[in-house]
Amino acid sequence: MATQPEVLDELRQLRARVPQLTGALAASVDGLVLAQDTTTVEPEGIAALTAAALGVSVRLADATGQGAFRELLVRGDHGYVATYAAGTSAVLTLLAEPRINVGRLHLEARRASVRIGALVDSSRENA
Numbered sequence: 871m872a873t874q875p876e877v878l879d880e881l882r883q884l885r886a887r888v889p890q891l892t893g894a895l896a897a898s899v900d901g902l903v904l905a906q907d908t909t910t911v912e913p914e915g916i917a918a919l920t921a922a923a924l925g926v927s928v929r930l931a932d933a934t935g936q937g938a939f940r941e942l943l944v945r946g947d948h949g950y951v952a953t954y955a956a957g958t959s960a961v962l963t964l965l966a967e968p969r970i971n972v973g974r975l976h977l978e979a980r981r982a983s984v985r986i987g988a989l990v991d992s993s994r995e996n997a
Contacts (some may be wrong), residue, residue: 876989877905884964884982888975892949893965896956896986899924904960904990911965920953920963927953941980943972954979957987959994 881894885907893908893916901921906913928939944951950966952975962983966975 874905877986878907880982880986880989881905881907884978888966888970888978890967890970891964891975892967895920895963896990897921897961897963898990899959899961908965916963920961923953924961941976950975952976952979954983955987956983957991960987960990962986 877896881896885891885894893906893910895906895908895913895916896904897917897920898904899921901918903913903917908916923942924939927942931937931939938955940955942953945968947968949968950964950970950972952964952966954962954964956962962979964975964979
């Protein structure tokens, strides 16, 4: 994919802006890794799980009349997993420490997901 280096650069910049992030992954909505910046988890497995969670989240948002999927936040004992829509064909999934400022996480991730979505969508249009 021609945009992979640009998407990876966006992930790295995001992690630099938000030091409490422990991993970042951009994936297609069907669970294929587009770019990843993480060493703590197996990216292909996380991309597949993200696709499954996305499917449920999209259906839940639709069934409750909340509109199109935008984001999903999971809080565990040891931190957060956050997933954001990135254009029409990709998602951004982030892993974060439990001490992260969730407002800052959302602010930075929403901006990054817009940029990643534009990169991925334009690459698919030009293919």
